[in-house]
Amino acid sequence: MKQLTVELGERSYPIYIGDGLLAQAAELFAQRGISAKSPLLIVTDTAVGPHYLEPLAAALRAGGYTVAAHTVESGEKSKSLAVLQDIVATALEAGLDRKSAIVALGGGVVGDVAGFAAASYMRGVKFVQVPTTILAHDSAVGGKVAVNHPLAKNIIGAFHQPELVLYDTATLRTLPPREVRAGLAEMVKHGLIWDASFVAWLDENAQRLLALEPEALQYGLFEGCKVKAHVVSADEREDDLRAILNLGHTIGHALEAVAGYGELLHGEAISIGMIGAAKLALRLGCDPEIYTVTKRLLQHFELPTRMPPHLDTDAIMTAMSHDKKFKEGRMVYIVPTAIGRVEINKSVQAELVRDIVNELKEEA
């Protein structure tokens, strides 16, 4: 088992990564002071629940915990206020009190909606992340939780740090290959924004990661979480530095919105967005190696680098202007300046971005 700590003063918490960790859940919960006197609620979805809900619940019950469960539909639609209301109903019926914890067992959607339930139930109860996707190595660290509004994604939420993250890599074996690849896109992002040596490792170990080799997976997830934890520790509430985590996301979110959620997976959209950011770096006069390495890495991971050409450029530009990263009339872009380093550029011209969006449709 590997362990690292997200340093946030009195809100610091550990991330445990290992094969078969679900079986140790009760012990790890108890170490973090989660009381067995108050009931727990596990929130999961229809894709993950059938595989891992009973093993997790059984492990917790064996350790003396009282466990209730709530299963939401798999998919982005479950990030809604209506689902939040359903989760709270289950929490009330199960008798959750202020000392209880809500446990997210699943990927980013479950983490987000269960996390917002934990942030708001009785004005905040404890929260545990049990990620079951590779993508969630990103979303499960950092405390950003939210639901969607019909008019905007992730617009209603909170910063609510978990008590612990319990990452059982055995749960990744049931992931569809397309989701494995998409999850690795966030791992590539973590290398590109922070750590050139991790980029070099990813360049050499792509095949091992795609094959879900346990050792490679644990190392990659550990290093990816480490980058995320560093950035979050330095800027918990996204005032400044934390924006670098959005590499590839400005274009990526717009692509997801315009394509309709589901056509492109999140990781696929940000893969294309990272190519866009590398092209922006080229235009701004940075080392061309940035573009070469970014593209090679993403191709190693069999991720898309070309934008679906049928998507309308105007619609993408409009979607970008609705992004939360739009502050007082200006858009913020994250641009690579070297391998393992990015800058927050607040003065990129819209016309330049439009050119790049069009180029992305032509990308080989």
Next chain:
Amino acid sequence: MKQLTVELGERSYPIYIGDGLLAQAAELFAQRGISAKSPLLIVTDTAVGPHYLEPLAAALRAGGYTVAAHTVESGEKSKSLAVLQDIVATALEAGLDRKSAIVALGGGVVGDVAGFAAASYMRGVKFVQVPTTILAHDSAVGGKVAVNHPLAKNIIGAFHQPELVLYDTATLRTLPPREVRAGLAEMVKHGLIWDASFVAWLDENAQRLLALEPEALQYGLFEGCKVKAHVVSADEREDDLRAILNLGHTIGHALEAVAGYGELLHGEAISIGMIGAAKLALRLGCDPEIYTVTKRLLQHFELPTRMPPHLDTDAIMTAMSHDKKFKEGRMVYIVPTAIGRVEINKSVQAELVRDIVNELKEEA
């Protein structure tokens, strides 16, 4: 204008109390660093909006702010996730960004739902309280915001402190007399839990307060807010001391729930609840003066001291067991031990409370 500060480290904020303060809104907002570059959203209700929305919006616009407004139905039903979703739609349409503020213009319901919108919109934007009821001198201070769930009151919420509280006592002149009296119940509570000299002042000045004499009103609101601010400063997240603010609320909330929200105003329910707490004090052997003074004060303010006899005792006992103050199987009661002093008693027997509920139906 009177001013006091709620001391919460970097989240400290001022409360301004004065006659005609709405006109100074832009200046006071600017002093607190609320940017005029980002739009504001005023949330109000159908009772308050027709009187004070335009004066407040005009004052802010005159100071260079861009102002949008959202009006909810007056009443407890507006504390819902559905109304939250509507407020967020208006916020998005008005272009609110992370530097924007949401302003609650109204009583406790508006403060709660607008405050939760501010706590959760884009994971938290600035919040301003502009209370227009006497009751809100309690709810507007302390940062507790929430909406209701069909199964429980105030169960989905946050701790989100305002940037400032702007209390224009001129807005109280349109309050129905019954709401004036009910609001004064919280003022009595603040005296009883903390400040014997304030209790003595209330005893002598009840008629001036009921007549809304500006000087008496400003003094009473200032002293009431001061007690609340002291307690909140000492215990922002309701871990311990803050529970004393619940004097009269354990029985009071149960009465509201059983009578159906609306039959009893909140202040009326806690008036009866404070009589209940004073009776509990008698049974526990405290100075009988506590009961005498509590009852005399509440009668001065023409508040009810007797429980509607048709309410079912079993239903009231069940409602109490659903209270958020129920922790790990035990109920917490706030019991007066002297005038201006209370204790948090965690071991009151249910049977004793049942006796008192029955006695409250007989109260003269």
